[in-house]
Amino acid sequence: MDGALRVGLVGAGPWAHRVHAPGLREHPGTRLAAVWARRPEAAEALAAEHGADAAGSVDELLDAVDAVAFAVPPSVQAELAPRAARAGKHLVLEKPLAADPAGAEGIVQAVSESGVAALVVLTRRFAPEVRHWLAELRELGGWQGGTGRWLAGGLLAGDYAASPWRQEDDGALVDAGPHAIDLLDAALGEIEQVLFARRDAHGLWQLVFGHRGGATSTLTLSLRVPVQPSLVDFAVYGEHGCAPLGSRRTAARECYANLLDDLLAMVRDGRTGHPCDVRRGLHLQRVLADVLKAR
Template sequence: MTRTKVGLVGTGYWARQVHAAALAVHPDLEFVGIWGRDRERADEAGAPHGVPGYDDFDALLAEVDVLAFAVPPSVQSELAVRAAEAGKHLFLEKPIALDLASADRLVAAVDERGLSTVVFFTSRFVPVWENWLDSIAAAGVLGGRADWLSSQTGKDNPYVGSAWRRENGALWDVGPHQLAQLIPALGPVVDIAGARGVGDLVHLILTHEGGATSRMSLGQGMPKSAVRFAVEFYGEDGWSSQPEDPRDVGKAYARAVDELLANIAAGETAHRCGVHFARDVVEVITRCEAVLGRR
């Protein structure tokens, strides 16, 4: 069986620890190489997996069928359009862009060429959580809440130096993860209210199509004693909380890649976590930001 040729765009922590590690061992992939602006860093990222680094994006593009991205959203949205215009299938990170116009350009480029895409909303590729979401949606619940309150302030945190996270805050970084669970369960967001707290802390109340409501609290500068991760829904049968599961990011990534490859083989462009859904998430976050005001 011919393996699908894949390249990776990005040389940072997430690119090395998650993307490269998973791409290198996937049995149906031929890992071609890693692109980065700094050739030395690209070579260093590829060395553990025996693949070369590239500092010429078009050179890597010419060698692959699929490109995986692990770069800041503003970089991803530009380079992914170029990849789509070259006819490459895409494995993307959330958010796919930091503004709606860029997200729309990417969707248009993908649609024009009939490409397959998957966006790595991690929780949507953990089977026990995905099955739970399906059951929640089928039950017709009244509302829900999603909290992501983390502490990324320590000097040992791998994301502490991430400029795009620092500039755009928890709303753009972890908001997509929570929306990727609220929207499938409760429906599209039709109205938003909210307020800012200390630092990047935000509180949002969402009204969904059909009348269900949800609340999100997002922040990444919390004291360690206040860290909280929770997704919960309520209805006539009471509250239902996201099942406990030791989230294995590597397994979730492999499942997402499997689904992308299956779609490519079938000539299928639709996916529950494809660019169309990811574009809608960007739209909701953009509307949230308009309600909250820029930081």
């Protein structure tokens, strides 16, 4: 790789403004080269703010970049990400990968066939405190169960409350669920069963998972609880007692910079495997589908 990786951004919503665009502009190894969105005026405004070009079409964006970052609803990502991969572009993908497992499988197939690097923005997995916690858990072993809580009010007010796909009945599960499920899965082993799933009339989810190796975990999830700050905590327990994930939360922009570090290393070394690659995204998509079936 000679010089900065030219990255195109698809999407111009709140997350694109807050994380993707500034993160790509500020990282020394990347350059935000182009922005495309279904609303041209939104793409033009975001591109102008960060010194990028506004692309008139997806094809125009693909012609101008080495990689593509997505900040769009899952169904749109499932439509456009395979096109980018087959054009030989490395990918930064949002979670969930798609609206259903079939869409996620399409992305994985395109990435596998093209051999591009592709990472999923599982933000907390790129936080130093989470990486340290997971490494300690793996070193000790002997964990029998775990708990997680992800309670926030993001769908009650603010930018994300205006997002139609997040406001659907299963919006909290689809939006925050991949993050929370990923942490429990990484801590205790691959989730193989959804033992219980319930969503009440207020959008509060109660979930119980069975993990490979015999551990079980519980997750309480909602984006309609008016708590400030958000209540996000995880812990595992077993023969070594209880091991909570510390209260420190690295900012999303710093986590995104760590993700870009990893993506650049993958591109440089010609690697496609990573703990947060598209195959991870497909596994989480399948767990989401199992939750919806068990509800």
